Amino acid sequence: MSALLSVQGLRVEIAQRHRVLTAVDDVSFDIAAGEILGVVGESGAGKSVTGTAVLGLLERPAYQAAGRILFDGRRIDTLDEDAMRALRGREIAAVFQDPLTSLDPLMTIGDQLVETMRTHLDLTQAEAVERAARLLAEVGIPAPRERLASYPHEMSGGMRQRVVLALAFCCEPRLIIADEPTTALDVSIQAQILDLLRAMCRERGTAVMLVTHDMGVIAEVTDHVAVMYAGRLVEVGPTRRLLAAAAHPYTRGLMASIPDMYRRDEELMQIPGSMPRLDAPVPGCAFHPRCPQALARCAGERPPSFTTGASQVACWLADPAGRSAA
Amino acid sequence: MSLVEMGRTVGSWWQGDVAYRFRRSPVAILAALVGLALLVAAMGAPVLAPYDAFDPAAANAADARLPPGGEGLFGDTYLLGTDPQGRDMLSAMLYGLRTSLVVGLASVAAAAIAGVLLGLMAGYFGGVLDAFIMRAADVQLSFPAILIALLIDGVARTAMPSALHAELAVPILIAAIAASFWVQYARTVRGLVLVERSREYVLAAKVTGVSTARILLTHILPNVLGPVLVIATINLALAILTESTLSFLGVGLPSTQPSLGSLVRIGNEFVFSGDWWISALPGLLLVLLSLSVNIFGDWLRDALNPKLAS
Amino acid sequence: MVAKDTILSVDRLTVRFDASPPLLKRLVTGAGRRTVHAVEEVDFEVARGSTFALVGESGCGKSTIARTIAGIQAPTGGSISFMGVDIAGFRTRHAAMPYRRNLQMIFQDPYASLNPRWRIGRIVAEPILTHGLMKPGAALKARVAELLETVGLSPGDTAKFPHQFSGGQRQRISIARALASNPAFVVCDEPTSALDVSVQAQILNLMKRLQRERGLTYLLISHNLAVVAHMADAMGVMYLGRLVEQGNAAQILARPLHPYTRLLLDTVPNPRAPNRARARLSGEVPSPLAPPSGCAFHPRCPLANARCARERPQPIRVEAALVACHAVEEGRLPSRPRANENCLAIPGDAA
Incomplete structure (x- = not known):
């Protein structure tokens, strides 16, 4: 299966006054057409930065220092601003946590949908309006034709995020980068939005890179998952x-630290300490100071990615050579 | 706090972001140095000035209106010339600078204290008190500052005997300028307090039972002072200019108490007879002072504004 | 409820906010007064040494109840009795001081709950000084250091400022401050919802340890049902300002009765049960400015009938829970598969 999106050896650095911080280091993954990949990690793990890099939206002082990003076999991290902007509207769409950042408060949602479609697709005004109304109906907005004339502030948070989804899907993109799309919403609305996202992707064969901190969301909608820690x-x-x-x-520690709805333990498993800050990177495996199974070599050598079954694991414990030696 | 700790605090400040931006901005450094030099010169006037500008005996009518570098009847050399009463211009300017700075600083301090307190109360208590303070501010804003100052000065002048008025000229001037400047502080502080008062650290203090006065003064006040500092710096230049304008118009300080504005006024009559220095030199000093304070204030506003930080 | 040692008893508590437009606008546009019904006639009791959790979606009134009990929001009606004293009766700050010493609060946002200009030592000492429990000096310093050690920080941290700490560490500082006056009761308003899960586990473990060691009583406000399942002895489920179901937490989570509780439990994503198919809660919470007639949940309820739209259900007792639902009362409630039946089966090759 050839990948629709292929990120290879991505490294993002942040230039500071006296030093350079590494926010994302040697990150590689593939997303196939129609696949939903979850990127999960704690705050500061570099998951959002990775999404931003794929969208070509990194802003100074952050920049891509190494690696390649391929979309449909074509390198996109070297595209100029105009070409990237055209690609972003047409082939790659984005959904962010706060719907208000994606919607123009001074335009009706109908105008925003129509303008986006007419910029990227060859449609007449009437065709675009027709399609906008169909899209709103599809994302579950009641009375879609009347709603075209509404402004974002006239809608609830859940309705706004539905409009954002309609906006993301309106040009039939092949890839959607969704960065914490349901974090600001209540659980019942979150479930509705996640269902909608999954159904629309399944119907259209759209690939999704879903960035989240919530293992529950990962469980709910994703096919594959990539776990990030300290930029890797x-x-x-x-x-x-x-x-x-x-x-x-x-x-394993992350999963164990999530309380179970149906089992009550006196004490939760906890990972001691906290993730290293960007300005104090840890040599070797970044997790080794907190790892209950750390080996001597973990402090000095950074583990490469080993393939075990269908998974890739960057841990010396997964080293086939090491295991056979032990 | 021990000396070592103090040193460390200053040191960490110097490593901080604001200080970093300061070190990288030659304009700000220059403005700060000029401002500082003027402040030192003004405060040191009694020591630095060759003559006492307040002492009529030190003025010599025979030496009136000498050009810069001119030599007087009794062999005195006047570096910057003399004024129509035969006062040494350099001394008069140093004393004038002192008066201007004192009036400016005091009126800014008075306006800031009044405005901050009113803004704190309006923002924290809300309701009728807020409505009352803010409508008063609206009314205040609809008068130009100089008009209010003229009004207060005019009332004070007619209500008091002239000897008493001359004695109270400085406090009256300070009150007049402060009365027209407090609104800006009150509005800014009120807006900031509206945000801070519902923040959780304030709620935590309330839950603990900390008194309202303590919450306002120890919790909220330190968190709203940054913008107040910026307004105060920019206002300082404005206040000095207002004082000079009033003194130039003859409603500020009497001519026996030189301020930069009254010096310009005195010299104004003689500009067309060729004695330019009496007006021009104090005028230039005024420009230098307000420019350096203004530039520093602008820089401070940008440096403290996280949205502009790159 | 039969509780042998009740520390907090809330009786018909009602909190309403005036959300009217300003007088001038009302006169010009003819708009009327508007009232937000944040909390309506809520009754519950909390037993000493236990954890009572309030759950619900945003806007259901759970945080308003927390703030009313903590004394920073005035009730519109009803009474709150804390350690046998009606706290709505306090007229002055001084009268309320003993109650405030015994009741502290932990907030949601670790970045907003500590004064950014204060050093940690001063923050933690504030409740002690406010209640005159100690005078400034060496003993106070020792006490602050001891509190910091209790929550897992170093005594040397007293001279630091809040911005030098991570979110989890700040929440520890908040807990140290809350413990400083030796309270009996701590209101915890979403204490871990701004934290990462691994840090959340640390804070929850700390809270449980402190409860064990000091006999603390917690009122836990949370939208996270897994956290509630881990912490709570008793719980109440809120919808649009009212308690729809309350009682023993284990029973409610295992055998929820109210249709809203059932749908809420089904809706929560569970990492241990991926891709499970289940019932969804449709629609959105109506505006508390104009709550629906009868049972507030009836427009979204799959079991609603004409009576639900007309008549507000009164709480009835079912085993260790109180439920306000006509469907439960009339025995129209469908049976439900055990909640954890469709949980993830671990593949056999998980060695």
Whole structure:
């Protein structure tokens, strides 16, 4: 299966006054057409930066220092601003946490949909309006024709995020980057939006890179999941398998620290300490100071990605050579 | 706090973002240095000035209106010339600078204290008190500052005997300028307090039972002072100019108490007879002072505004 | 409720906010007064040493209840009795001081709950000084250091400012401040919802340990049902200002009765049960400015009938829970599969 999006060895740096920080380091993953990949991690793990880099929206002082980003086999990280903007509207769409940042408060939602479609697609005004109304109906907005004349502030948060989804899907993109799309919403609305996102992607064969901190959201909608820690990928694999039997000690610790709705333990498993800050990187494996299974070599050597079954795990414990030696 | 700790605090400040931006801005450094030099010169006037500008005996009518560098009847050399009463211009300007700065600083301080307190109360208590203070501010804003100052000065002049008025000229002037400047502080502080009062650290203090006065003064006030500092710096230049304008118009300080504005006024009559220095030199000093304060204030506003930080 | 040692008892608590446009606008446009019905006639009791959780979606009134109990929001009606004293009766700040010493609060946002201009030592000492429990000096310093150690920070942190700490550490500082006056009761308003899960686990463990060691009572406000399941002994489910179901937490989570509680439990994504198909809660919460007639949940309820739209259900007792629902009362409630039946089965090769 050839990948629709292929990120290879991505490294993002942030230039500061006296030094250079590494926000994302050696991140590689593929997303196939129609696949939903979840990128999960704690705040500061570099997941949003990765999404921003794919969208070509990194802003000074952050910049891509190494690696390649391929979309449909074509390199996009070297495109100029205009070509990237055309690609972003047409082939790659974005959904952000706060719907108000994606919607223009001074334009009706109908005008925003129509303008976006007419910029990127060859449609007449009437065709675009017709299609905008159909899209609003599809994302579950009641009385879509009347709603075309509404302004974003006249709608609730859940309705706005539906409009954002309509806007993301209006030019039939092949890839959607969704950065914490439901974090600002209540659980019942979150479930509605996630269902909608999944259904629309399944129907259209759209690929999604879903950035989130919430393992529940990952479980709900994704096919594959990539776990990030301190700017690096620690584990990538099929969602069901990774949630049931994570291989990396960090992923395992993360799963164990989530309270269980149906089982009450006196004490939760906890990972001691906290993720290293960008300005104090840890040599070797970034997780080793907090890892209950750390080996001597973890402090000095950074583990490469080992393939175990359908997953890739960046941990010396997964090293086939090491395991056979032990 | 021990000396070592103080040193460390200053040191960490110097490493901080604001100081970093200061070190990188030659204009700000220059403005700060000029402002500082003028402040030192003004405060040191009694020591630095060759003559006492307040002492009529030190003025010599025979030496009136000498050009810069001119030599007087009794062999005195006047570096910057003399004024129509035979006062040494350099001394008069140093003393004038002192008066201008004192009036400017005091009126800004008075306006800031009044405005901050009113803004704190309006923002925190809301309701009728807020409506009352803010409508008063609206009324105040619909008069130009100079008009209010003229009004207060005029009332004070007619209500008091002239000897008493001359004695109280400085406090009256300070009150008049402060009365026209407090609104800006009150409005800014009120807006900031509206945000801060519902922040959780204020709620935590309320839950603990900390008194309202303490919440306002120890919790909220320190968190709204940054913008106040910026307004105060920019206002300082405005206040000095207002004082000079009033003194130039003859409603500020009497001519026995030189300020930069009254010096310009005195010299104004003689500009066309060729004695330019009496007006021009204090005028230039005024420009230098307000320019350096203004530039520093602008820089400070940008440096403290996180949205402009790159 | 039968509780042998009740520390807090809330009786018909009602909180309404005036959301009217300003007088001038009302006169010009003819708009009427508008009232937000934030909390309506809520009753519950909290037993000493236990954790009572209030859950619900945003705008359901759970945070308003927390703030009313913490004394920073005045009730419109009803009474709150804390350690046997009616706290609505306090006229002056001084009269309320003993109550405030015994009741502290932890907030949601670790970045807003600490004064950014204060050093940690001063922040943690504030409740002690406010209540005159100690005078400034070496003993106070020792006490602050001890509090910081209790929550897992170093005594040397007293001289630092809040911005030098991570979110989890700041929440620890908040907890140290809340413990400073030796309270019996701590209101925890979404204490971990701004934290990452691994940090959340640390804070929840800390809260449980402190409860064990000091016999603390918690009122926990949370939208996260997994956190509630982990922490709460008793819980109340709120919808649009009213308690729709309350009682033993384990029972409600395992055998929810109210249709809203059932749908809420089904809606929560569970990382241990990926891709499960389940019922969805449709529609959105109506505006508290104009709550629906009868049962507030009836426009979204799959079991609603004409009576639900007309008549407000009164709470009835079912085992260890109180439920306000006509469908439960009339026995129209469908049976429900055990909640954890469709949980993830771990593949056999998970070695």
